[in-house]
Amino acid sequence: MVLGRKGRPMLLMGGYAFFRNNSNKNKTYWLCSKSRSLKCRARIITLDGSADSGPVTSVQSQTNATKNQTNPVDKTPRHPARRPPKRRKYPKAEEILATRTGTPVVFLNSRFGAAPVLLDDQTYQFCFTQKQISFYRCAQFRKSDCPSRVMVKDGVVYYVCSEHSHLESTAPPVDSGGIYSRSGGKK
Known part of the structure; x- marks a missing residue:
């Protein structure tokens, strides 16, 4: 003691x-x-x-995941596994602006908060703004832990990380005239 x-x-x-x-x-x-x-x-x-x-x-020992989970050797309790936070390394904004070419930004309408960005049939949700540059992350971030990120400066969107960890597209459905349906925003 x-x-x-x-x-x-x-x-x-x-x-x-x-x-x-x-x-x-x-x-x-x-x-x-x-x-x-x-x-x-x-x-x-x-x-x-x-x-x-x-x-x-x-x-x-009763954790939320399993009950009566003990160490078989000395019968002491085990703690549930705690994942360390994943910190990915992304290039700096100044480096991206100097080395990459961007495309004009396409915003989607949204009833909830900031307007999402559409780029290459993927939707990106607003994350934060720093030094007049807005950063967005993939809409599948929570579901698939997707690392894809984009940034928007002066109406131009740049990829911060273009790889996705999922296969499905997050873009809203498009009708025959190339117009986004009501569920996606643009009409």
């Missing part, structure tokens, strides 16, 4: 830290220190009020 950041007792077991949650008669309940950040539901119950004097009576 060690002291935590706030001076409260913490129990170390199997490489995981637990803080005291509740005491009841001769039992002390300990929660995983990752119970809030990772939503880990692991819990330890000790007898006689402390980890030093009392034996561990039960180790419970």
